[in-house]
Amino acid sequence: MKSGYWNINLKGVENCLQNEQAFCTAVCPFHLDVTGFMDKMQRGGFNVAFRAYHNAVGFPSIVSRLCDEPCKKVCIRKEKDSAVSMKLLEKAAMDYATRTAPNSYNMPLKNKRVAIIGAGISGLACALRLCEKKYDVTVYEKSRRIGGHLWDLLPPDLFLDDIERQFIHETYTLLHREIASIDELQPAFDAIYVATGKGGDDFGLIRDKNGAFATRRPGVFMGGSLTGCDSCKALADGLKVVHAMERYIKVGTMNAPEQPRGTRLRMDRDQIITAPPVVPANGTFYTRDEALKEAKRCMKCSCDACVRYCDLMGHSNKYPQNIADDVEATINPGTLAGDGTIATRFISTCNHCGLCKTVCPQNIDVGEFLLQSHAAMTQKGAMPWAYHxxxxxxxxxxxxxxxxxxxxxxxxxxxxxxxxxxxxxxxxxxxxxxxxxxxxxxxxxxxxxxxxxxxxxxxxxxxxxxxxxxxxxxxxxxxxxxxxxxxxxxxxxxxxxxxxxxxxxxxxxxxxxxxWNCSVAGVGAGKTVSVFDPCASRQEPQLQQCIRQLVAKSGFTMEPLAMEGALAQCCSWGGHISIANPNYTHEMIKSRVNQNDHPYITYCVNCRDIFASSGKPVFHILDILFSLHHSHRPPPTYTARRHNRVQLKQKMLMNFWGKTFKVGQKVNEEGKKNEDEKGFYLKISSRVKKKLNSKMILEMDMEAVIKHCEDSGKKIFDPKTGHFTGHLKINNMTFWAEYLPRENGFELINGYGHRMTIVEI
Structure with missing residues (x-):
């Protein structure tokens, strides 16, 4: 670690699959963003869904008839029930969209000429895209008609109408003559696309594997059925070749990269929830409602397990790469002042529970990264001390x-x-x-x-x-x-x-x-509970099974939680995030306790106390085994927890070693009375105790403030209420107490704390 620079890296983030294509998109000749299309369809946005489909395929009516749905062959839903019917959904988008006319682009004409040999579907698709970009396009077709092999596949009125509709705002020159040699067209044109169709003339051109659609002849490209592909792929070639042609026109190179094929995406098939396919009632096409229902069967496949499972990543909608960028800008900011606050609170809101790594197919450990980032921020003095x-x-x-x-x-x-x-x-x-x-x-x-x-x-x-x-x-x-x-x-x-x-x-x-067969037989008879696995038990399957055996031996019936075992979620204690992000913490707790209505049995006392504080019926496993408590025992306050630790040491020494242990402050069995050897007594109402506990203020801190005020005389008197107010800095915090003298001590009326230091002059 270099001075002034903290080199914190999220290992493996370069392997994140967040931006990998869905399986269906990867095999689609047009690389239609199926996830985006489905998102629009699921919301009933037929117009925007149609526009997405139209922009991807160029000739929607033609493609909807020709497509053999390769997406259905890779749809992971078919492993559970049936693949999503993409073809019927595309038709529904066309049927129910109210704006299907092509857009008109008011762009200046380009002074570049492009020739296309062949007016089949690939050549026309290329012409359409080039015309939309306002190139001067000339199409050469040796026959007396356009459409190529579409005449053998579709009704002429269908494909001719679609072609005419898509060119409604565009103009190109169509010449019905045969080209005998590429030399006829060069150098009159800036680029040439050869799309003469299956068995057509290739003019002796040789494909150049170093560029998409490139030949070894500069400025000349080829694709479509001429290269052996099917009808949909031929049409897609015509649309995609335009990128390579533009690259050549602008920079003179033929090495435009091929569009990536395939996907590294991985999905957990076990997480697929059955959803039966929607069959059109009329046997032909979907009604609006049927289309919406079928669209909602789509899982919109993406590698988003971290966002779906991890509370923090889901709450912020941040993926590993986003997090890495934000943290880098926070730890090593580019500001002149050298300070960064983009992700300070975010870093302090991680529970470090390990769930992100567990569900990530690439084992990217965002939690460990944020833990290291926290240490780096602490070392440079940039992490707010109040968080911890x-x-x-x-x-x-x-x-x-x-x-x-x-x-x-x-x-x-x-x-x-x-x-x-x-x-x-x-x-x-x-x-x-x-x-x-x-x-x-x-x-x-x-x-x-x-x-x-x-x-x-x-x-x-x-x-x-x-x-x-x-x-x-x-x-x-x-x-x-x-x-x-x-x-x-x-x-x-x-x-x-x-x-x-x-x-x-x-x-x-x-x-x-x-x-040792420690259980209370029959205590759980007729009762159903759920075992809540602490997140720290994630890698302890033997422990998880041990607890369930103890619960079963005690007579309980168990109903599994959706997230347990290796998928155990944090109760909110991990990372001590409650001060850094209290609202987020409350939402997390709410999510945990609402998983079902049954009481929980857990084996982490923090889980038990946090859930109990929200009113959830919950036992610690020791409550069951030692018959200690019912499920509604409220958790002790932070003050009582301190008292309990003192009592624990005292009782352990006395019970097991016969030793006494005296401390400066005596506490009774309940840990509620604050009385020291000098007879100091502080009365605190239950309402004020609750407030202090919610602000993580200890009653002993309030006692120290009042003692300081009384001993030093530094206090303010309010004649209207008769209350005294004073402050004292304890460690890093400044605490204030509003109190009243009583016959046998004092009564605390209010208390609060803050990070400011009071400077007295």
Whole structure:
């Protein structure tokens, strides 16, 4: 990494299939944008759909009769039910469009002359495109009629009417005479197209493979049935050769590239939802409603799995290349000030759940790219600290003296395993950890305990050095325990260890609980639930099956969610995105809880608490196995989570080692009362508590503000309300408290925080 330049690359983005053609478009002789056509048809836009079709094929009535529908042979829908009937839909576009007349282009005439040999369908198609571009066109036809082999295929009135209609605004010169040699026309013309039809005179020309439709004779091109193609391809040749001819006229080269054939597009056939084909009631053509219904069967094939599955990419409608460009402009802006804000919030809104890579056929890992980008932005000091400051402080608390604990059971010098529950399990409810550890000790009495945060908040915040310090500290504590294996309760913790502490082998608590037959038989009898897999379990199929076995042994009936297992979606906790993009976070949570009406059972406490906060009936698997809670237990506030961690350390030491642990602040069993040894008491109503929690303001911060105001005398008095107001900067945030003195302490009336620093003069 160079000083002043952050070289962050999205690996594999050059292989992104976003712009690959749909299968049908790839085989269409005219390369009709079928996806765009279908989009218009699905909206009932017959006029614009017809215009798209007309622009692609030149002679719509002729093509609609000649086309043998190669698109139907490659339509992936035929693998599920039946291919989309493109031909009938094209006819519907022509039947129901109200504006079918060719457009008139008011363009100046060009002083370039082009000759076309042959007035068959390929020659006429070439003439049409050249005339629309206002070239001086002369068509030579040795017979007395135009249309070539169309006379053998279609009713004359059909194709002659279509030809006349398309040339209604255009003029060309038609000469009925045979050309014996190309020399007759050169150098009178700037370019020549030879389209003499099947078995026609090729004038001894040899195709040049280095250019589209090119011959080895400068300025002379050939195509159509003369080269052995069918009728539709011949017509398409006439339309497409114009590009090569113009290139020659303008720059004098014959090496115009061939239009790419085929497609690298890949689609997951398993995701196709059955939709029976629409058969015309009259047996011949679609009514308007039938056309709309059949058009909606089209999946508009494109490589958009990342946008369909990933919340962030779908919400922003950004594909990998768009993201790479925006991030590059943000990390390495081209402004004189050297600042960029295009994708700052976007980078901080990624959950790093890994779903994008899982669904991408090219394995493009946008999440990992954004994680590296976040670190680069943090390193250059350009990432707003407020996005992650709360979580970093929370991690510091979890790893601090009041909550951190590493210990081996008495009478043992070493341990085969250490229980690593993670920082959030006990924060939600201390009994999750106490009951789990009790069960582990009953089976494996030498198991050590490590209460610690795995460092995920630092990784998500892009704080590389801080994250390394956390990892190094865990490694050091692990050494002190004798290098035991780890028992994990949190999938995210195991994920972090696997990536940054691979030397520590780990298993899941739930595997042991299944082995030890830990279940409550019949508790779920007659109840249907859905298992919500945490995103961190995506690569843990054994864990996913273990949880389902535990749920089944407890008597529940399970209904699968649409997105589970390898397609597990993030609950919104990953990346700690709620501060960077709260509205997006709320929409994500809403999407998760509305997947069905059944209660969820999950094995990530963050998933449990987030869904519970939205009113979704949800259990943690430990609620079931240890009979701890009903599904409507509200999640603890952020303040209560801090108290719970302190209580957890106290209770673990007392219950398992007979030790007491005193902290500066006493808390009761519910973790609700704020009372220290000096008798400070702060009353907070439930309404104010709810507001503080929604703003991620800790009650202890409000207490610190009030203490500071009272001790320093720096406070403002409002005589109308009798309220005092004051502020205090704690770490990076400035907090304000509006409060009232009470007989036994104080009452908090309101509180808020912001990033400004108050400068006193």
């Amino acid at each position: 400051d709360f979580w970093l402080q929370d991690m510091a608390f979890a790893n601090g003296d009041q909550a951190q604990l590493t210990r081996i059971p008495d009478k043992y010098n070493g341990s085969e395993y250490m229980f690593f529950p993670g920082c959030q399990l006990g924060a939600s409810d201390v009994r999750y950890v106490i009951e789990s550890y009790s069960k582990i000790l009953a089976e494996k009495p030498d198991t050590a305990l490590m209460l610690n945060c795995c460092g995920a908040p630092a990784q998500w915040a892009g704080e590389v050095k801080l994250h390394k310090n956390v990892i190094d500290n865990i490694r050091s504590q692990w050494f002190s325990l004798g290098k035991p294996g780890a028992i994990f309760a949190c999938p995210t913790c195991k994920q972090m260890f696997k990536q940054y502490l691979p030397e520590i082998e780990g298993v899941f608590l739930y595997d042991f609980l299944l082995e």
